[in-house]
Amino acid sequence: MRLFRSEEHVQRWSATAGIAVGAIFPVDSLWRLAELWFHDRLSPGWRRRTPDEAQAIFSTAGLTGDFWRLDG
Amino acid sequence: MNGIASFDVDVRLAIQHTLIAGRPTPTVASVAAELKASETDVAAAFDRLAAGHVIVLAPGTHDLLMSAPFAGRPTDFAVTTGERTYAANCIWDALGVAVMLAGAGRRVDADVRTTCADCGASLGLAVRDGTVRADPASAVAHFAVPAARWWADIGFT
Numbered sequence: 747m748r749l750f751r752s753e754e755h756v757q758r759w760s761a762t763a764g765i766a767v768g769a770i771f772p773v774d775s776l777w778r779l780a781e782l783w784f785h786d787r788l789s790p791g792w793r794r795r796t797p798d799e800a801q802a803i804f805s806t807a808g809l810t811g812d813f814w815r816l817d818g
Numbered sequence: 819m820n821g822i823a824s825f826d827v828d829v830r831l832a833i834q835h836t837l838i839a840g841r842p843t844p845t846v847a848s849v850a851a852e853l854k855a856s857e858t859d860v861a862a863a864f865d866r867l868a869a870g871h872v873i874v875l876a877p878g879t880h881d882l883l884m885s886a887p888f889a890g891r892p893t894d895f896a897v898t899t900g901e902r903t904y905a906a907n908c909i910w911d912a913l914g915v916a917v918m919l920a921g922a923g924r925r926v927d928a929d930v931r932t933t934c935a936d937c938g939a940s941l942g943l944a945v946r947d948g949t950v951r952a953d954p955a956s957a958v959a960h961f962a963v964p965a966a967r968w969w970a971d972i973g974f975t
Contacts, residue, residue: 749960750941788918815966
């Protein structure tokens with residue numbers, strides 16, 4: 747889960763490292779994901795997300811498709 | 819079962835607040851002293867939290883590697899907010915530090931520094947007034963491991 751200089755750099759890293767490209771997305775989506783995921787982390791009532799809850803967060807952040815599926 | 823027992827909540831929050839305060843990475847001994855609990859009980863709580871994927875320990879030890887969004891060791895994801903700089907586990911967690919601190923009523927503006935895994939160039943994210951800006955603007959996030967497999971090797975993920 748890293749930041750790259752551009753999508754082209756992800757492609758080049760993938761080819762060099764022999765690791766398949768996963769999901770590439772803009773930092774605005776990453777920020778939305780972080781907001782949804784971490785806003786309540788210091789609450790005493792916080793608990794780990796259920797798969798359904800996590801899936802809903804990914805979807806709300808605009809992160810959809812097979813890569814983000816938790817039931818597969 | 820996703821609930822966390824009361825004592826384990828205390829341990830989890832003690833870990834987080836120790837890291838927020840910029841003190842050394844919590845240990846069983848330091849948390850036990852803070853909570854006035856036995857090290858045996860705190861060690862058991864560490865084990866339960868790790869089994870529940872709430873924290874990550876070094877294999878076979880109680881050494882804290884991760885208490886998301888914080889890392890227990892220096893990483894390539896440095897988050898500066900106010901006068902403190904924190905180590906995050908990944909770029910998602912780096913922004914999570916700013917979000918989590920804002921949720922606690924603290925300063926939300928933050929600067930993330932990391933490097934491009936391809937070329938080694940320095941990259942930044944600036945969080946200001948609830949928005950994020952990348953430097954350079956062309957920067958993108960990349961997650962290599964599909965969501966369903968994140969916990970198969972959380973260190974690599």
